[in-house]
Amino acid sequence: MSSGAADIAKLAKTAFQNSQLIPSSERVTALHSIRTELHARKDAILEANKEDLEAAQVEVKSGRLSQSLLSRLDLVQGDKWDSMLQGILDVAALPDPTGRVSYATELDDGLELYRVSCSIGVLLVIFEARPEVVVNIAALAIKSGNAAILKGGKESNRTTRLLSQAISAGLAKTSLPDTYIQTIETRAEVSSLLALDQYIDLVIPRGSKDLVRTIQQNTRISVIGHADGLCSIYLDESADLEKAKRIVFDSKTNYPSACNAVETLIVHESLLTTIWPEVANVLLAGNVQLICDPPTLTALTMMVPQPQNLNTHVKSSDAETYDIEHISLTLSVVALPSLSSATEFINLHGSHHTDCIITESEPNASAFCQGVDSSSTYVNASTRFADGFRYGFGTEVGIATGRIHARGPVGLEGLVTYKYKMRSKDKAGHIVGEFGLGKKEYSHKIISATSVPF
């Protein structure tokens, strides 16, 4: 146990508890203050980012890091910097997720019970290389009233360190503690923190399935994982050709490295010589690689004329194909005889993320959405819609791949929990001994309230 990690965790818990009586408007003030600090420190931060990029370039040249990492690391390119600052203001402008009443009842005359949304406590958030995520997650944590400890990718440490200093400086100008948001840089610190369930209330890993599983395996603390997606589209017997072509193409090619891109296409057997070849042609023309089971492969080889790219872009699948998340322009394809077999296949091979049926049948649409055990199930719409902004949450913590608390695209609501507050207005207070057989009964009159009156 590094005493450093314990100190960080304790500071975070204290910061959280000391923030509980500060009005939520101060969190909005803090977000504006952080934006101002970042703006003032732009040159120094981008200089540090340049150093991170130069160090990463050496690693890329020697083959130890991928080229795509450079683009994720770069805070200068395009409008990344401005978007990052604007994102803080956008989060600041969202409705306060805390203090909302979701249940209120009178247990007896003068005894009122309220269930009210509140911050969770101390979050430990672990994520990938993009440095702007530090600012994004800090904004979400502050807006929802949680203290947070953040760990980004080590390649962005120079940038992250300065971003973190700006965040602390911004907080220091408010009544919130400047230890409200802390960053750590090493895996050893993460390991130490995972043991500190007396201080840390929720771990949010965003990354690979392996990262999420490793963390779940090594902590008693609750984990809300954000891992990859293995999404499927099922072309139902009654699928419309144009919908099939448009939706499969968009789901695969719109942004192939996203977790909501489609990875597996399930074709109803009756479509093998009708809709399937036409969908395949569109995909092949879009440079998509197809990995096919025997029926879908045979259907393509028997086409006249043969599809372009047949020899270069079409391969045979094997037993592992349908468990692969390609996150590239590659699509696994399989033919199945029925809706129920497609549902079973998705529940077995998919990652319970987002799955779509293309159908003209109402009963099949309904059965698919009910039977597929995923956080998002769609009828005739691209899997790429699975996203917090698109769902209307105004922001996104990520797409949670677990099953409880927050599932699927998560907005600020995923960063709050609830507590009960009860008040007796009776002149003698309220005791349980007055209720029961032959005594008082609970009235349970629903109270109409949007906030707790005390």
Add this chain to the structure above:
Amino acid sequence: MSSGAADIAKLAKTAFQNSQLIPSSERVTALHSIRTELHARKDAILEANKEDLEAAQVEVKSGRLSQSLLSRLDLVQGDKWDSMLQGILDVAALPDPTGRVSYATELDDGLELYRVSCSIGVLLVIFEARPEVVVNIAALAIKSGNAAILKGGKESNRTTRLLSQAISAGLAKTSLPDTYIQTIETRAEVSSLLALDQYIDLVIPRGSKDLVRTIQQNTRISVIGHADGLCSIYLDESADLEKAKRIVFDSKTNYPSACNAVETLIVHESLLTTIWPEVANVLLAGNVQLICDPPTLTALTMMVPQPQNLNTHVKSSDAETYDIEHISLTLSVVALPSLSSATEFINLHGSHHTDCIITESEPNASAFCQGVDSSSTYVNASTRFADGFRYGFGTEVGIATGRIHARGPVGLEGLVTYKYKMRSKDKAGHIVGEFGLGKKEYSHKIISATSVPF
């Protein structure tokens, strides 16, 4: 890994998935069917219970089991059997917790998104010796559409085995799989099941803090723990004497072994010679043992006349006192100088379960409820109110001691999660590529809906 456990887990998952297209009314039918089977098998079950009791009596005589276990094990005494059967009907009659829409929005013309409550999947529930809990939990799982694997106390195995057979027989007369509810008997099976996160979706341990922590430490699966409570009452500077006496007495003596009984009394220093001695007198008259810090102890020894039981019922506290959950007629007492020190003390020593302030001050009530980081915070009401039935949920899964998903007293809502269902009614379906800069914008018009229309 025992292959038996893997088979059980796989059967449970299959049962869950096969139940997804069965209307929820069938779950109500199943509950009635199970009640009928139990009624028909009453004699055999009570005979098995007698054998469990006889075996336990041997253990009690030899000192290996506590006397209180016998009463928990006994299914014959009082109205336990009838209450158990009535409980099934009560759960059957509750509103269906699945299929409820909590968010619905139109992303674009003809593109509708619904967030709808749904069953979680396969539950693994681990609990104590009382055999009727098997029936109670089975009813809750079935009502909420979850498959479940149940592990009770080993002392009740003979009874549980027959209860379980009756449950399966009841299920077999419906279209739900008879493997929907399964019971296991050994800790080895629990250990094996904790590794099977591909089949089991949620673990619910009900028991000691150690049980909950051990399970959290040994599984990747999400855990919603139900452990003990270390509840406190704070007598604020402005506390009313009568409220203090009534509420502290009720919280301690109404049912001392419950998790919502008070364990620690915090006395504002200004009350040491006024309210505190009177509260102490009431408690001592009720045979309560007081473990006091120096100021509260001195206050009692200086009383004229000295309280009865002073020599037998009042002791000095030490460093560990305030971390003990007595679950008996014992109360820890400490004097503190302020509301903020009381809040800090509770957040440090309490178990974030249920805590109460006794006060006549609105601002202090408000600050206490906001600042105390517990699932239930009360003003002038007994901690014993923390209970699913009393809160108006009609039933209780338990009192969750974690912080996410379900917190505090949990009703059927704690056994469901949600999924998103989206449908395009557009003649070309919906794709993401049509949205963005210079293209279509998301409309996000809230839809008023209580159920999903497809």
